[in-house]
Amino acid sequence: MRKRTGNHYSKENSIGVKAGVPSVQPKPSTRWLWWFKRGILAVCLIYVSVPLMVRLFIKHLVFSHRVRVPFFVDLNQPVELSLNHTVNMYLQSEHGISLGVWHTVPESQWKEAQGKDLEWYQKSLGYGNLIVLYFHGNGGTRAATNRVGLTNVLSNMGYHVLALEYRGFGDSSGEPTEDGLTTDALYLYHWVKARSGNSRVIFWGHSLGTGVATNAAVKLIEQGIVLDGLIIEGAFTNLRQGVTDHPYAWYYRNLPFFEFFFLEPLAEKKLIFSNEENLKRLRSPLMILHSEDDHLVPIAMAQQLYEIAQNSESRVKMSRFDGSHGYRHNGLYKDHHLPDIIREFEQSLNL
Ligand SMILES: *[C@@H]1O[C@H](CO)[C@@H](O)[C@H](O)[C@H]1NC(C)=O
Numbered sequence: 001m002r003k004r005t006g007n008h009y010s011k012e013n014s015i016g017v018k019a020g021v022p023s024v025q026p027k028p029s030t031r032w033l034w035w036f037k038r039g040i041l042a043v044c045l046i047y048v049s050v051p052l053m054v055r056l057f058i059k060h061l062v063f064s065h066r067v068r069v070p071f072f073v074d075l076n077q078p079v080e081l082s083l084n085h086t087v088n089m090y091l092q093s094e095h096g097i098s099l100g101v102w103h104t105v106p107e108s109q110w111k112e113a114q115g116k117d118l119e120w121y122q123k124s125l126g127y128g129n130l131i132v133l134y135f136h137g138n139g140g141t142r143a144a145t146n147r148v149g150l151t152n153v154l155s156n157m158g159y160h161v162l163a164l165e166y167r168g169f170g171d172s173s174g175e176p177t178e179d180g181l182t183t184d185a186l187y188l189y190h191w192v193k194a195r196s197g198n199s200r201v202i203f204w205g206h207s208l209g210t211g212v213a214t215n216a217a218v219k220l221i222e223q224g225i226v227l228d229g230l231i232i233e234g235a236f237t238n239l240r241q242g243v244t245d246h247p248y249a250w251y252y253r254n255l256p257f258f259e260f261f262f263l264e265p266l267a268e269k270k271l272i273f274s275n276e277e278n279l280k281r282l283r284s285p286l287m288i289l290h291s292e293d294d295h296l297v298p299i300a301m302a303q304q305l306y307e308i309a310q311n312s313e314s315r316v317k318m319s320r321f322d323g324s325h326g327y328r329h330n331g332l333y334k335d336h337h338l339p340d341i342i343r344e345f346e347q348s349l350n351l
Helices: 002-019 028-062 107-113 118-127 145-156 178-193 208-222 239-244 247-251 258-268 275-281 299-310 338-348
Strands: 086-094 097-104 131-135 160-164 201-206 229-233 286-291 316-321
Touching (some): 028 258, 086 118, 097 145, 097 178, 107 145, 131 208, 145 201, 145 338, 160 178, 178 201, 201 208, 208 229, 208 275, 229 338, 239 258, 275 299, 316 338
Parallel strands (some): 131 160, 229 286, 286 316
Antiparallel strands (some): 086 097, 097 160
16 A cells, blocks of 8 residues: 555656656545545445444334424424414323324414414314324424425315324324334324314324324224224335335345345334235225325335225225426425315215
8 A cells, every 4th residue: 555655656756847846746636536435435334334224223214203303493382383273282192101292273263273272272173174183204293394284285175183293203202113103193093083073083194104094094993993084195015115115225125135134123123014904904985195206105005005905995096196296205285286186085085
């Protein structure tokens, strides 16, 4: 190594002397090579360490609950995100597990909602408007832009939205596990049902939240309850397949150790989230929403779910969103036709 460097400099010097400017600085082309070699080395290091990190921290990748994005949002003050008809509350789903929940009432009631207490909000659940329990994806909090955006769309349509912060996420206490998240979702459902009278209650799951929503819907069936309706947005068939088809896994998928580093840790941590198994047992009307340009969950998975659900007892509809809109995994809430699609689904619940 040292010898090569020596050669290096002597070459430099001879060139430098020729040009009449003696110098020990590497000339730009060799400096470029130096960086290039370091760059390659860095890429190799990253390439080798990613599987190790995945194996060690799989839980933190599936539940990115420590990443509290957006930053600097006071979850106690939804009004700061211009949700001025939303109340923040905490529910205890299990001993020692406190869950943050935003309850947004239909937008038509925004004036009336000013300064109202929890009791007013709870009573409003019984006035007949559709109630949507929203289960978000794997990272950040209920304050994320796409989640607030969807809440605005649904509230504008005259619906209630209850956005749940799972255990371990945001301002909720505890540590996330698949069973734990399902328990939290079921708790919220029963809490709402105890207050909702004859209002319909549906689940809306996005991304990882689709797994929570279908897990909970199946658990309800075991309790003898058929949920009024279920909407899944950006859904994967099961977590194993979701990880395999994830764009970051692409570089490793075909290597022999993929199973050991990427898939076994899922099984060890009991992370299954199998929408496909759940949908086989579903009995509620189902709406599948997916963007053709979804970069995290390929639309082929949603198509597969659609076919599975067609063989179940549930009525199923699928809406595909054209890739030209650029909605990808999180942007469906921006679609101008979304309210019509959801309204039609709501009306189909009466059949
Ligand atoms: C409250 O929210 C509603 C619905 O988003 C909006 O129309 C209204 O202008 C807001 N009012 C205030 C005072 O911010």
